[in-house]
Amino acid sequence: MRIVIFTRPLHNPAIQIEPASTRILEDLPGYQPIPNPMDELALEVALSMKEKDPHSVTLTACSVGREASRIVLREFLACGADEAVCIEEAGWEPDGAVVAACLNKFYRDEPFDLGLFGARDVDTGAGEVGPMFAALAGIPYVDSVVGVRWSGDRQVEVTRKQKRVREEIRFALPACLGIQRGTQLRYPSFWGKLEAEQARIRTVPAGDINREPRVERQKFTRSKPRKGSVAAEYAASSSVDRMRQALGMAGAGAKQKGDSLLKGEPEEVAKRILTILKREKAVDVDSISPEGESKET
């Protein structure tokens, strides 16, 4: 069985990005990418599967990009991947669909049984490449996977957890998984690191992927408060005024913090705050349950 683990290099937050630039990667001095932590969870899942059947399972680490991808792939080799493939494509970001199209071409040329992705990229919070690839390749994709069970045949069982809903899903290969939680990736061994330094990373040109970028970056910008957030809503007032306003107290401009706080007997303040929470819809009144259990079943 061939398992391919896809990884995406992440920008190291310690390095400042020039806001005027429209690209994140590889054109910055001192750039040192890191692997997406959820991709590392995916690699650990793959390594566990290989331990069950070391002779028939091969692990291929794969990334789309250039030098940054090679740096990250070398770390995956050090941890136990059998081979590494770098698909060269200059325009791989910010449109995840271009990456998905590159992977789809790779899948057509070199089919595999199981594709493992980190469910999210921790920098953007998005995780579109796995689902996009699965849609293009026409194979199932299971997102938010928190457990994988494989007994050596052509079927895999997974546990998917989305909010409080836990699903046990069985599917036949080929398929793709988005790994959300799992065991932390093992540390590379000394010999693993040495071998990874020497190992050859196979470079595959993306070639004709027949996909134009459908998203482009206009610019980077300094973050703004999210619309409707407390910071935006009360930006003009002091925290004391803001709280007095929220609590419905008369007169702004209190000098001391304590002036803006609800005080009194627990019974009285509890009653007042519950009234406020319900009025402001900060709690879902329908889900309040006397049994200490949500009604959302």
Next chain:
Amino acid sequence: MTECPQGKILRESLEALSVGLTFQNQYRMQTVVLWSGTPVEDAQLEHLASLGVTRVICLERGESGADGEDGLLFGLKDLYLEYKPQYVFFGASPLSLSLAPKLAALLDVGYVARATYLRRVGDTLSLTRSLMQGALSEVLRFVPPTHGVASLYPRSFDVPSPSGRRPAEKLVPETYDLRQPKGESGNREIIETTLEPAESLEVEDAEVVVAGGKGMGSEEGFELLQELAGCLGGAVAASRIAVDLGWAPKERLVGQTGKKVFPELYIACGISGAHQHQAGMKDARNILAINTDPQAPIFQVATWGILGDAPQVINEMIRQLKADA
């Protein structure tokens, strides 16, 4: 895309609807609600009409028994090709995480995930999203600029409120029968689905987070927090010191070295609110702080503050919630 999984429209879907209605009001575009989930009820139709919605298409599984996600995906694709909308908006629901990018890939249109801010100049829609936990933002646009699929960052957009104007006509829903795509999902089988008890709700997934610190006094204090969280359908979290004292497991730690949460309501009980803790919770929509120290830093970021003994106040809140329910 409006999801109504258990008779109630998801808040995330309402946020997406709010974006659509803004386009409708400002740019004279029509917003079409694609309804998925339990059958739409009359009261829900009235509510949608009061918001300004003029067209609802209900996606129904029909007799084909189409699998939830793949059936929806190909249904959405067919509808897109038939009606050719400019934009498709998804809320930040679990389903949309994979459905939205799959749809964009099949249609060969742009996809932007987790947009926090939208701006339209001429025909170009600019979508802003946060990078590296808010350290930076990027502004993206679709190519061509007039078509694309976007999902929204949770709670970046308000839910829509009724316009106050009486709808011109009664809203009559249309139906669209989803079909089972050939060759898809036949090799996937859901063996078991379970709804986990409220106690197991992860901190990141909870709408209401009840967090405790040293001021809760003991492990028993955390049992009170669990009870309050149960009443409100929320999850329990803890500050660093409470975890170090063994009152809560490490998975419940919120802060710089723990989890970052964005709930609708964060109740900080007996937490002073050092900046390490604030790093994990200050982006909550509403913060209620209960503390005996009026100078506690937590009050600087709180929406509402109570000066008092946290266990006593929590106990009283639980009693009143149970009495009201």
